[in-house]
Amino acid sequence: MTIPVNILILDDSSVLVEIIEHEPALNHIVCITHIVDNxxxxxxxxxxxxxxVILSDYDLPSLDSFEALSIARGYYAKVPFIFVSGNLCGDLEMEALRNGATDCIYRDCLKKLGLVVLRAIVENRNRKMLESLEGLAEDVTERSLVEERIRKINSEYELIFSxxxxxxxxxxxxxxxxHWNPYAEELFGIAAGDIVGRVFSELGFDWSWERVYMxxxxxxxxxxxVRLDDLSFNRRDGKIIILGLTINPLKRSTSDDIEGFIILGRDLTQRRLLESQLIQARKLEAVGQLASGVAHEINTPIQYIGDNLNFVRDSFLKLGVMKEVMDWCFGQIESASKTGNILGKYLGDESREEVNFLMSEIPAAIDEALEGVERVAKIVRSMKQFSHPSQEEKRPADINRAVGSTVIISRNEWKYVAEVEExxxxxxxxxxxFEAELNQVILNIIMNAVDAIKDAVEAGLIQKGLIGIATRRNDRWAEIEISDxxxxxxxDLQGRIFDPFFTTKDVGKGTGQGLAISYSIISQKHAGFLSFSSTPGIGTKFLIQLPLEDS
Structure with missing residues (x-):
């Protein structure tokens, strides 16, 4: 059962009564106000x-406020007495507090009145409860034990709560x-003193209020x-947090009515990131297995095509020698008139021109075919390199070859919008x-560069893009630079691009995981650094730094 709170107001107007009756911080308390002016x-x-609690206007026309304070102390020495004034200077405020006033509130700060009154009520109730406990103690020793036990219980409660x-x-x-515990302060970035006593629905949190109230x-x-999973919350500093909440009814016993709610919450952001990384890794593993199979299937026919073309090229060299011999024989036989006429009919100038044409064009066609075969073979080797299964431990890798393989694999994405300078x-x-993970990082950055170049072309900033890729040694670091x-x-977004689930792309085009995963791979799995510099309208440069010695 809720015990009503009696508030005595000394004022010649009803302003303070209206404030108390409409104060949100006191909504859960039954307040009985009584106003007097003499x-x-x-x-x-x-x-x-x-x-x-007593609220007194400092400027009462019919009663001196300090006299009112003295009268109250004559009846009840410890009842909270709060002055409300618009012209209470510092010296008078100090004198009021020395004479026993509990607090002083200026009229231009009346929005704090509810919290001050609530605190005074709670402290007064706690004082009365302690005094009643003191009355139960039979002697000073028992009283000390009771006080110590109360302090210990409160201390343990605060320790557990915090x-x-x-x-x-x-x-x-x-x-x-x-209630608003320290972990809530840390996660939401709001101190308990700024939020306790406020209306829950008016906090302005950037999350789905519909889901919360449902x-x-x-x-x-x-x-x-009731559980509420994967509630996305945008914090004031711009960081996106994934929350899991449980709404619990607050009751004193199973038969009592609900007095409120306790909301328990956990930060699921890192867990969801790890889960998404696992899903992404499984997808890459499946793609890798597919690429390995395709590479195996392509490699065999490409191999015998190459062998056959090499055979045709070598045979054509021999054919050239035979042609030279035939030309010499033709010149010798042509001197005989009858035989020359017969040979001239079948091996005239037109036939010789055709043979000469074939002799000049076929080698070029064969060389072009061999170049295409070598290009396909290079793609196959790159597919094998890129789809290599993840390793359980680091191994020495040729960074130049790894980067080059990723450039070849991604060629279909960039060849229409950009040139790549390696x-x-x-x-x-x-x-x-971990070569497979490093390939993934490089591919993520290249794909982001392609998207940025496409946007720049559509906006008319450039006609065709340029992606620069370079490797170098810098003291004890191997560096990979990718620019666009x-x-x-x-x-205003540069400080957030490595945050999980943050993306600047349209819905359905980006998950906000690529750069977050890339940052995790480089910093956590390789003890390296992933940094960037960017100028809006000009371009972006990413720098990957890997230690040359495993630390």
Whole structure:
């Protein structure tokens, strides 16, 4: 049962009464207000009952405010007494507090009045409860034990409350926040003092309020805890957090009515990122298996095509020698008139021109075919290289070859919108790395460069893009630089591009996982660095740094 709170107000207007009646922080409390404006009525009220708190206008026309404070202390030494004034200077405020006033509120700060009154009520109730406990103690020793036990219980409660690595939010039936633990402060970036006593629905959180209140409604109907998974929350600093909430009904016993709700929450962001990485890894593994199979199927016919073309080329060289002999024989036989006429009919100038044409064009056609075969074979080798299964430990890898293979694999994505300029350091030593994961990082960055270039072309900033790829050694680091002349990254978004689930692409075109996964691969799995510089409208440059010695 809720115990009503008696608030005595000394004022010649009803302003303070209206504020108290409409104060959100006091919605969950039954407040009974009584207003007096003269000394007689003030004394009569105090003679009959003890108020829970006294609010006094400092500028009362019929009663000196300090006298009113003295009268209150004559009746009840510890009842909270709060001055409300618009012209209470610092010296008078200090004098009021020295004479026993609980607090002083300026009229231009009345939005804090509800919280000040709520605090005074709670402290007064706690004081009375402690005094009643003190009355139960038979002697000083027992009183000390009771006080110590209370302090210990409160201390343990605070320790447990502050140590739980989960969000704990208490909400009353009046939709007022009553509890906000330290982990909630850390996760949401809002201090408890700034949020306790406020209306829950008016917090302005950037999340799906419809889902939250549907879960609360289910909790009321079923009288059971309700889970709410994967609730996306945009924090004030721009970071996206994935939350898992459980709405629990707050009751003193199973038969009592619900007095409010306890919302327990966990940060699922890292877990969802790991799950998405696992899904992505499985997808890449499936693609890798497919690429390996395709490479195996293509390699065999390409091999015998190459062998046959080599045979045709070698045979054609022999045919050339035979042609020279035939030309010499033809010249010798042509001197005989009859025989020459017969041979001239079948081996005249037109036939010889055709043979000469074939002799000049067929070698070029064969060379072009062999070049195409070599190009396909190079793609096959790159597919094998890119789809190599993930390793359990780092192995030395040729970074130049790994980057080159990824460029070839992604050629179909960039060849229509950009040129790729490759500069590889021939003296770069092998680097200990997880080659498959490194290929994935390079591919992610190239694909982002392609998207940025496409946007720049559509916006008319450039006619055709340029992707620059270079490797080099820098002291004890192997560096891979990938640059583009695309649209660049807006300055206000540059601090967020490595955040999980953050993307600047349209819905359905980006998951916000590529660069977050890439950053994790380079920094955590390779003890390296992934950084970037970008100028909006000019382009972006990514730099991958890998240690040359495994630390």
């Amino acid at each position: 000394k007689n009525d003030y004394n009569k009220y105090l003679e009959n009952q003890e108020p829970d 140590s739980i690595v989960s969000v704990i939010i208490g909400v009353s039936c009046g939709d007022i926040i009553t 879960a609360i409604a289910d909790c009321v109907v079923t009288n059971e805890p 500069r590889y350091d021939p003296d770069l030593p092998p680097v200990l790395c 002349n695309g649209t660049g990254i807006p300055e």
